[in-house]
Amino acid sequence: MGYDLKTKERRYCLECGEPLDYGDRSDKKFCSCGCRNSYHNKSHHNGRVIKHRVNAALERNHDVLGKLLRMGVTAMSLVDLAQMGFKPEYITSFIKRGTRTECHCYDMRYYMTPTRIFSLERSYLL
Ligand SMILES: [Zn+2]
Known part of the structure; x- marks a missing residue:
């Protein structure tokens, strides 16, 4: 029991x-400067x-969205987009417009629902 306690504290x-x-300070995290340096270099x-x-x-x-626009496509399911390599969680910004979420990927702008994007357009006024 006492051993376990000591192990936890160590x-x-x-x-x-x-x-x-x-005996070391309770906020000490490294045994040496060398270890501190290599840890931070790695991070x-x-x-x-x-x-x-x-x-x-x-x-x-951005490439995928540009491809869609060149084909005249302004809406697509997230499943189809995923097959083109599109990852909906990566955006450069978004803004709530009423109940809709307008997403931006650089100069591309579109609305996103849990299943698809729509109203895709290129915007020069972000
Ligand atoms: Zn060390």
């Missing part, structure tokens, strides 16, 4: 997993990966 370096000394790296992924998804969405 904290470990977020980078290398080494136990931190009991910056992760931030870049995430930004790259989001940007790629937005560009993909």
Whole structure:
């Protein structure tokens, strides 16, 4: 019992997993400056990966919407859009208009329901 309690209280370096000394400040998270640095370098790296992924998804969405407009299509189901690589959760902004949600992907503008988008148009006045 006492052992379990001690294990719970014991904290470990977020980078290398080494136990931190009991006497250390309670907010200490790393065993050394080296570990702190490599942990933060990695999380910056992760931030870049995430930004790259989001940007790629937005560009993909923009490409898909542009393709639709070139074909004269202004409404499509989310199922069909997904097959073209469109991910509805990636938008650059949205605005509530009454009960409708107007979504923007850069200069593209459309309304979205849980099942489809409609009134797709290119807008130069965002
Ligand atoms: Zn460490």
